[in-house]
Amino acid sequence: ALIDSLKKSAQETKTSAHWEAKTFHYSWTDNPVESTAFALMAFIECAPKDPIVKKAVRYLAVSKRGDHWYSTKDTAAALMALTAFMSKFEDSEPDYTFTVTLNGKEIASRKVGLSDLAGQGFRIETTEGLNPGRNNIVITKQGGGNLYYFASLSYFESSSNLKKRDNGISVERIFTWDEAGKNLVRPRAKLRSGDRIWARITVRPKSAYEYVMIENYLPSGFEVDRDAISENRRWPGYWVNWEIRDEKVVFFNSHIGGGDYLITVPIKAEPPGEVAAMPCVATLMYFPEINGRSKEDRFTIVP
Numbered sequence: 001a002l003i004d005s006l007k008k009s010a011q012e013t014k015t016s017a018h019w020e021a022k023t024f025h026y027s028w029t030d031n032p033v034e035s036t037a038f039a040l041m042a043f044i045e046c047a048p049k050d051p052i053v054k055k056a057v058r059y060l061a062v063s064k065r066g067d068h069w070y071s072t073k074d075t076a077a078a079l080m081a082l083t084a085f086m087s088k089f090e091d092s093e094p095d096y097t098f099t100v101t102l103n104g105k106e107i108a109s110r111k112v113g114l115s116d117l118a119g120q121g122f123r124i125e126t127t128e129g130l131n132p133g134r135n136n137i138v139i140t141k142q143g144g145g146n147l148y149y150f151a152s153l154s155y156f157e158s159s160s161n162l163k164k165r166d167n168g169i170s171v172e173r174i175f176t177w178d179e180a181g182k183n184l185v186r187p188r189a190k191l192r193s194g195d196r197i198w199a200r201i202t203v204r205p206k207s208a209y210e211y212v213m214i215e216n217y218l219p220s221g222f223e224v225d226r227d228a229i230s231e232n233r234r235w236p237g238y239w240v241n242w243e244i245r246d247e248k249v250v251f252f253n254s255h256i257g258g259g260d261y262l263i264t265v266p267i268k269a270e271p272p273g274e275v276a277a278m279p280c281v282a283t284l285m286y287f288p289e290i291n292g293r294s295k296e297d298r299f300t301i302v303p
Contacts, residue, residue: 002042002046003046003047003050006019006039006043007052010039010052012052013055015055016055017052018059018063031287033060033063034074034078036081037074037077037080037081040060040084040085041080041081041084044085048088056081057082057085060078064078064150064152065152066154071286073286093114093144093145094113094117096142096144096145096147097109097110097111097143098110098140098147099140100124100137101140102126102136108122108124110122112147121148161296161298163295163296164293164294168206169203169206169209169284169291170202170203170204170205171201171204171293172201173199173280173295175198175199175200176198176200177197178198179266181200181264187298188298188300189300190300190301192269192301192302193301195269196269197266197267197269198265199280200262200263202261202262203256203292204260209284210284211253211255211284212252212285213282213284213285214280215248215249215280215282215283216248216250216251216280217247217279217281218247218248219276219299220275220276221272222270224249224266225266225268228266239253240252240254269299272302275299275300275301277297277299278296279295279296
């Protein structure tokens with residue numbers, strides 16, 4: 001009865017299968033990766049020969065982000081399910097060679113044997129040979145045994161002045177000479193070493209979200225003015241935790257709803273020079289595709 005129910009509720013295509021979560025959207029308590037992992041473990045135990053098993057494995061493989069899934073919670077569930085799959089179906093000793101080509105040029109070739117099953121696998125990284133637009137990656141295998149692989153693409157935004165971005169969370173940041181925000185520090189202003197200013201951040205979510213992280217990056221050449229923090233009250237109580245790090249101040253909240261959330265951070269200019277303040281970034285810890293950032297800012301510090 002359980003297997004029949006799972007088969008009816010599966011979201012199945014020709015190549016993959018997964019199970020949607022039933023909690024409200026962007027809740028950390030449940031998501032498709034975790035739901036699929038537990039459904040897969042049920043099939044491995046009760047119906048291991050069902051074709052949906054390999055489809056669910058393929059879904060988990062393509063849902064991976066680098067060396068993890070969305071969170072520690074669903075990463076643990078996915079690893080449990082994939083380990084159960086390999087324990088069930090890896091009954092032969094691998095003895096094969098695989099080759100990887102990028103746009104027709106070989107970039108890697110490896111021999112795989114039994115001793116490699118307990119290893120870390122093979123990591124292949126390349127930036128050479130990539131073309132603008134379409135690229136072709138071909139993996140071939142000669143010999144016996146199963147070959148498991150995962151491919152990902154990382155890229156970096158190239159810009160001398162990053163713009164504001166809203167992907168579900170609006171982030172505004174201004175710099176002021178006072179905590180109340182009445183005296184604005186103008187763009188590209190000249191400050192003297194030792195000057196104290198305030199980063200004034202307004203976070204405005206489009207919906208109710210769980211487990212939000214705000215990372216306010218410090219301008220290069222600035223330090224958090226800890227004396228000003230001790231002189232004034234602590235940050236608003238709706239931030240359940242905060243950490244001062246070398247390059248940023250990070251705030252955490254388990255739940256935010258509608259309205260504005262304000263943060264003020266006192267910072268002090270240190271070495272002279274042209275400095276940039278990378279955007280302040282807001283991200284859902286378990287659904288990082290929901291995010292937002294402020295624009296980049298620049299200052300000049302003079303002696």
